[in-house]
Amino acid sequence: MIDYFPALPPLSDSEQELINLKVDIDSKYKLPKKVTYCTRCVISNQRPRITFDSEGVCSACRYWERKKTLIDWGARERELQDLCDRYRRTDGAFDVLVPSSGGKDSVYVAWELKTKYGMHPLTMTWAPHMYTEIGIRNFQAQVHAGLDNVCYTPNGIVHRKMTRLSTIDIGDPFQPFIYGQTYLPLRVALNYGIELVMDGENGESEYGGDIATESKTGFTPKDAEQFWLSSFPLDHWKKRGFSDRDLEIYRAPDFEKLHKSNVERHFFSYYRDWRPQNHYYYCMENTNFAPNPNGRSEGTFSKYASLDDQIDPYHHYFSLLKFGIARATSDAAHEIREGLLDRDDAVQLVRRYDAERPSEKTTQVFLEYIGLTAGQLEEVMERWRNTRLWTGRGVIAKLNEQVTI
Numbered sequence: 001m002i003d004y005f006p007a008l009p010p011l012s013d014s015e016q017e018l019i020n021l022k023v024d025i026d027s028k029y030k031l032p033k034k035v036t037y038c039t040r041c042v043i044s045n046q047r048p049r050i051t052f053d054s055e056g057v058c059s060a061c062r063y064w065e066r067k068k069t070l071i072d073w074g075a076r077e078r079e080l081q082d083l084c085d086r087y088r089r090t091d092g093a094f095d096v097l098v099p100s101s102g103g104k105d106s107v108y109v110a111w112e113l114k115t116k117y118g119m120h121p122l123t124m125t126w127a128p129h130m131y132t133e134i135g136i137r138n139f140q141a142q143v144h145a146g147l148d149n150v151c152y153t154p155n156g157i158v159h160r161k162m163t164r165l166s167t168i169d170i171g172d173p174f175q176p177f178i179y180g181q182t183y184l185p186l187r188v189a190l191n192y193g194i195e196l197v198m199d200g201e202n203g204e205s206e207y208g209g210d211i212a213t214e215s216k217t218g219f220t221p222k223d224a225e226q227f228w229l230s231s232f233p234l235d236h237w238k239k240r241g242f243s244d245r246d247l248e249i250y251r252a253p254d255f256e257k258l259h260k261s262n263v264e265r266h267f268f269s270y271y272r273d274w275r276p277q278n279h280y281y282y283c284m285e286n287t288n289f290a291p292n293p294n295g296r297s298e299g300t301f302s303k304y305a306s307l308d309d310q311i312d313p314y315h316h317y318f319s320l321l322k323f324g325i326a327r328a329t330s331d332a333a334h335e336i337r338e339g340l341l342d343r344d345d346a347v348q349l350v351r352r353y354d355a356e357r358p359s360e361k362t363t364q365v366f367l368e369y370i371g372l373t374a375g376q377l378e379e380v381m382e383r384w385r386n387t388r389l390w391t392g393r394g395v396i397a398k399l400n401e402q403v404t405i
């Protein structure tokens, strides 16, 4: 038992009704009925918004091809220098905000901006649901390496209730967290008078999504809403009984104020060839980053990505239930594109790790966090199990034959 967790109220009638209501996952996410896999990586066409061309190659693999052949990285570097020249302050004020959990990617961005471009970054952390020990350690490491940081932590009761409802209602515990990732950096930038926000990668291009975003230097709040928040706008929570006070920290910035300001939000991956494994080595060397002490993270073979949140495995597990795609698939696909893994080895890794159930310990923390019993969680998972992809009830036993890669 986590001794500082007050008990959440039991499930409301409407939450219980939702659990019993079957979801048409295929229509909801516009998923193709027949599963096909990219001929180069291990991603399937079940990833929302990904596209495959006539040769069966996914949009992320094509983007990586263009990164190697078409993009003039020298020109992008000059664009980055110009951008920094426009925003750099000489009066000691912070001049760039870097949203950061303390992970290797965002710390790499902040450290490069500080040491190579002479910027004065403020890193901003939207706290994970439940920190892991290695997550806290790496969060502290970035600060002690020499970065200023502000950390925002939402009201625990509200965040836990929202996370429970989000798990039931949209089959993803992470939706409340996504509001903070999307909006809070802009609000903090406005508050501190910082006019440049530098995010890490454009996930739509890097991992497979809408290819129209590829040439964008960054996302506007409208873009972010379209890609990450469209299925669950913030107003939705009011209908579910959350008050304005409850929702304050999740809110969008004041758009009038934002449009009057010069705040711009950019992706570092537009300017730099984005290579997560290099960021790992870079942060080990420069900012005392440490990998997962368990040797690998749950549900995957990798040891250096997304280490900070104890309930993270359930975010990926729900993706597995809905789309048949979880963390090992994403990690392996990315490593193939980076040239670190060949496809045959990647297929073995996906088969070995992708459908791994979150550990007993993770499950216990998740259940206490969202205030469900093990039986109720099984019912919620059953609600989000895509029966076209999976056989077996509750516990996923094996991949249906049609999705074997």
Ligand SMILES: [Zn+2]
Pocket (backbone or CB within 6 Å): 038, 039, 040, 041, 042, 043, 057, 058, 059, 060, 061, 062
């Ligand atoms: Zn691919």
